Amino acid sequence: MKKSLGEKIADVLIYAVLIIILIVTLYPFYNSLVLSFNNGHDSNLGGVYFYPRMFTLENYRRAMDNNLMGGAMTVTVARTLIGAATSVLFTAAVAYGLSKQDLMFRRTYIVIGIITMYFSGGIIPFYFVLKYLGLLDTFMVFIIPSLLSFWNVILFMSFFRTIPAPLLESARIDGAHEVFIFARIVLPLSVPIIATIALMNGIGQWSSWFDSQFFTTNPHLKTLQLILYEIIALAAGQERLKQQLGITNDTASYTIESVRYATMMISIGPVILIYPFIQKYFAKGMLIGAVKG
Amino acid sequence: MSATSPAKLNPAKRSTFRQGLLRFRKEAFFQYMALTGGVFLLVFSYLPMFGIVMAFQDFDPAKGYIFSRFVGWYHFWMLFSDDAFWVSARNSVILSVAKFALTFVSPIILALLLNELRPSFFKKFVQTASYLPYFISWVVIASMATTFFSGGADGILNPLLVKFGMLKEAIPFLTYPGYYQVITVLLDVWKFTGFSAIIYIAAMAGIDHEVIEASIVDGTTRFQRVYKITLPMIQNTIVVILILGIGSMFTGGLGGSNFNYGYLLGNTLNMSASDVMDTYILRMGLQLGRFSFAAAAGLLLSTISLILVFLANWVAKKIDRDEQAIF
Numbered sequence: 001m002k003k004s005l006g007e008k009i010a011d012v013l014i015y016a017v018l019i020i021i022l023i024v025t026l027y028p029f030y031n032s033l034v035l036s037f038n039n040g041h042d043s044n045l046g047g048v049y050f051y052p053r054m055f056t057l058e059n060y061r062r063a064m065d066n067n068l069m070g071g072a073m074t075v076t077v078a079r080t081l082i083g084a085a086t087s088v089l090f091t092a093a094v095a096y097g098l099s100k101q102d103l104m105f106r107r108t109y110i111v112i113g114i115i116t117m118y119f120s121g122g123i124i125p126f127y128f129v130l131k132y133l134g135l136l137d138t139f140m141v142f143i144i145p146s147l148l149s150f151w152n153v154i155l156f157m158s159f160f161r162t163i164p165a166p167l168l169e170s171a172r173i174d175g176a177h178e179v180f181i182f183a184r185i186v187l188p189l190s191v192p193i194i195a196t197i198a199l200m201n202g203i204g205q206w207s208s209w210f211d212s213q214f215f216t217t218n219p220h221l222k223t224l225q226l227i228l229y230e231i232i233a234l235a236a237g238q239e240r241l242k243q244q245l246g247i248t249n250d251t252a253s254y255t256i257e258s259v260r261y262a263t264m265m266i267s268i269g270p271v272i273l274i275y276p277f278i279q280k281y282f283a284k285g286m287l288i289g290a291v292k293g
Numbered sequence: 294m295s296a297t298s299p300a301k302l303n304p305a306k307r308s309t310f311r312q313g314l315l316r317f318r319k320e321a322f323f324q325y326m327a328l329t330g331g332v333f334l335l336v337f338s339y340l341p342m343f344g345i346v347m348a349f350q351d352f353d354p355a356k357g358y359i360f361s362r363f364v365g366w367y368h369f370w371m372l373f374s375d376d377a378f379w380v381s382a383r384n385s386v387i388l389s390v391a392k393f394a395l396t397f398v399s400p401i402i403l404a405l406l407l408n409e410l411r412p413s414f415f416k417k418f419v420q421t422a423s424y425l426p427y428f429i430s431w432v433v434i435a436s437m438a439t440t441f442f443s444g445g446a447d448g449i450l451n452p453l454l455v456k457f458g459m460l461k462e463a464i465p466f467l468t469y470p471g472y473y474q475v476i477t478v479l480l481d482v483w484k485f486t487g488f489s490a491i492i493y494i495a496a497m498a499g500i501d502h503e504v505i506e507a508s509i510v511d512g513t514t515r516f517q518r519v520y521k522i523t524l525p526m527i528q529n530t531i532v533v534i535l536i537l538g539i540g541s542m543f544t545g546g547l548g549g550s551n552f553n554y555g556y557l558l559g560n561t562l563n564m565s566a567s568d569v570m571d572t573y574i575l576r577m578g579l580q581l582g583r584f585s586f587a588a589a590a591g592l593l594l595s596t597i598s599l600i601l602v603f604l605a606n607w608v609a610k611k612i613d614r615d616e617q618a619i620f
Contacts, residue, residue, distance in 0.1 A: 010515055014409050018419050021403070024483070025422050028437045031449060035440070046446030090329075097326025104316050109327050116338035118602045122591025123571075124578040125344025128354065129337065148333050178322035207430030214579055225432040229557060232436050236560070257447070264436050268429060275428050276421055 029272070036060070036265045040258030058253045059262035066263075068222055076206060076224040079142040084202035088194055090147045095156030096182055113150040130215060141215045142205070142223075152197050159193040160186070195281045206271065224267045231260045348589040368589040378590065381573035384566055385543070385594075388474065388551050392481045393542050397535060399486040404493035405519060420494070423487025431550070435557035438480055442466040467558060470566030477554040477567075484550070492534065496527040532612070539605035543598040570594050 035043050039054035047053070063069065098109055120126070127136075135141040163186060171181050187194070209225035216222075222230075235256040317324055343358075348368055350361040372378050403423065410416040426434070441449045444465025451463035466472040500523065508518055524531075552571035559567035570590065578587025 007515060010409075014406050015415075018406055018410075018415075022419055022422055025426060025487070028441060028449075029425070032437060032440070035447075043447050044445065046448075046452055048447070049449075090333075093326045094330030094333075097323040097328075097330070100320065100323045103320060103323050103327065104313065106327075109331055112331060112334060116334050119342065119599050120338065120595055121341025121343070121345050122588060122595050123574060124584055124588040124591050125341040125347060126337075127579065128344055128347075128584075129340045131354070133336075145337050148330060148337075150334070153330065182322075203428055207432075209430070209432050214575070225430050228436060229432045232432070232439060232557070236439075260436060261440075264433055268433050271428050272425070275425065279421060279424050 029268070032261050032264055035258065036261035038258065039253045040255030041253065043258055044255065054253075056253050059258045060266075062254050062259045063262040063266060066227065066259075068219055068227055069263075071220045072222050072224045072227045075139070075142075075212075075221055079139070079208075079223070080202050080205040083143050083146060083205040084198045086143060087147050087152075087201045088198040091149070091152045091197060092156055092187065092190065092194065093182070094148060095153045096160060096186060098153065099157045099160040113153060117150050127215070135215070137216045137218050137221070139221060142208070142211055142221075145211075146201070146204070152201075155197065156190075156193060159190055163189050192281065195278070199278050199281060203271065224263075228260070228263050228267055231256060231263055235260055345588060345592050347585050348592050350585055352585040352588070354584070364585075368586045369593075371586060372589050372593070377568070378573060380565060381568045381570050384555075385551060385569040385571075388477060388569060389542050391474070391478045392550065393538060395478055395482050396485045396489065397538055399482050400489035401493055401531065403486050404490040404497060405523065407490070407494060408497045408523065409515070420487070420490075423490065425487070426484045427488035429484070431553035431557060434480060434484060435554065438476065438558060439467065442472075442476060444468075468560065468562040470563045473558070473563040473566045477550065477558065480554065481550050489534070492530060493527055496530040497523060500526045532609075536605045536609045539601055539608070541598075542601055543594065 031049065034048060034050065034052055036059055037055055037057070038048050038052040038059075039056050040059065042048065042054040097103070098106060098113075100106070103109075130136050130141060130145065135144060168181055168185065171185055176185075207225060209223055209229055212221060212223040212226045213229075238256050346358055347361070349363060349365055350358070351364050352358070352361045407416060407420060440447070442451075442465075443449075444451055444463045446452065446463075448463065450466070451460065454460040455463060464472070466476060505518060505522060508522060513521070549571070551569040552575075555567045555569045555572040556575070559572065571594070574587045574590045574594065577583045577590065
């Protein structure tokens with residue numbers, strides 16, 4: 001079919017808008033990457049947009065030299081792996097229990113769960129629960145409170161509904177133990193939803209700074225994101241200080257700003273590398289959620 | 294849960310209790326799983342709810358909930374007479390409404406644009422790239438925003454605007470309350486548009502192609518097809534997302550962008566726009582140690598969220614879409 005002139009103009013406009021969206025989405029990442037490889041003082045002069053004008057690896061060296069960086073990396077990786085694995089298993093188990101249609105008190109359990117989705121005691125009472133449980137300033141404060149969210153329980157329950165009941169029934173007739181059925185039949189069939197929730201929780205763990213900032217004081221429990229935030233705050237402060245003192249030329253090849261870019265790239269590197277492979281799971285999980293609505 | 298409180302004397306009740314016990318034993322595996330979840334929620338969701346009682350006390354952590362002095366609505370009156378509270382409440386409302394409106398519309402537009410393209414590498418690439426910001430942490434976004442809107446020569450927006458003569462001299466945008474509001478709303482659009490569009494793209498992919506082809510034969514224009522076919526066909530999806538959105542408009546809470554930008558990008562210069570209820574609560578509570586006062590503000594915030602959920606549910610029922618009501 002031949003396209004009219006109007007259609008062609010519309011096509012061009014659509015492509016143009018999408019290309020602009022693409023640039024706005026990706027350029028900030030690219031620019032940060034470029035700046036992370038550029039001499040910090042040179043960057044301050046401006047004009048570094050597409051490639052490093054004075055290439056250096058010093059920013060990364062400085063970022064890794066940060067006393068707290070090694071610890072922050074360990075804490076962040078540990079909470080991502082442990083947090084994602086434990087929360088997804090716990091959520092799956094709870095949801096599997098609730099997915100038994102004729103479970104005694106099923107409605108009560110679900111109402112108890114749904115209330116937590118829409119009402120919370122707020123951050124201050126929550127803080128005191130953590131305090132009285134002795135979780136403040138421990139690594140476990142990153143793991144335990146985020147073990148279960150009822151939203152995810154509902155996602156799991158709607159997935160479990162798609163597993164054909166006769167399959168489980170026949171295993172029961174063959175005398176399989178419930179634990180066996182759950183671990184060897186249900187979980188392997190639930191890989192898509194397990195992957196989705198594990199990845200969502202993993203990304204959440206990787207990105208978190210709030211609990212590290214407010215629930216811990218031990219510097220060894222700082223996360224990568226918190227370190228980055230502290231560098232941002234420091235850079236802003238130092239910039240003001242330099243202006244006040246009238247310092248214009250430094251001799252080092254890095255600035256706090258340029259170290260910030262390097263730290264930032266270290267923190268988003270893993271996410272950018274894995275997300276193209278995992279995004280199809282997210283898309284699926286999102287749709288499961290939408291079906292439930 | 295009533296399993297633990299049987300009526301002891303009534304024989305009939307007693308036998309139901311025994312039956313219940315038997316039934317419990319039969320489904321013990323499932324019961325224990327459900328119960329563990331219940332206990333978890335009891336500790337981490339319900340204990341904080343009971344903890345709200347501190348909003349009505351002069352809570353002293355050393356004395357605990359039982360021995361702290363009860364002061365009734367005192368902290369609420371203090372709260373209402375604090376100007377900073379009203380500023381933060383106003384900011385929360387302005388930012389939430391603006392973000393809600395824009396991040397509701399933007400994914401639909403992106404999905405419509407992508408839907409107009411034939412499957413191609415470009416289409417796939419744009420779609421994949423558009424999710425990326427969703428996976429990026431608040432701190433990194435704050436960091437990139439600092440650079441992008443910086444007033445220095447190393448910024449991105451300012452040198453561009455100056456070069457093309459749209460500005461006489463650079464403006465450090467993030468230090469102005471007005472610009473701060475616009476910027477954080479746009480950052481939300483940037484972060485969420487691609488990911489939220491997934492659902493609409495899937496809904497559009499589900500539209501029967503024959504309908505569209507028939508309409509092409511009938512000589513409809515592109516815009517007619519969008520307004521008369523595509524949008525009506527995904528209307529259900531739009532309504533679901535809208536209703537879910539109203540319900541969680543304020544519950545973004547600490548995971549939400551109001552708080553994150555308020556804390557990460559907030560400074561003394563833009564505070565009149567960046568201080569929101571969440572940052573106010575945290576400052577009063579965890580930083581200044583006015584626990585009861587902050588808990589009172591927190592209770593207000595939770596209550597507003599709850600009212601919005603009921604409102605959304607009421608709207609869902611009103612437009613007679615029972616399956617979309619939450620309860």
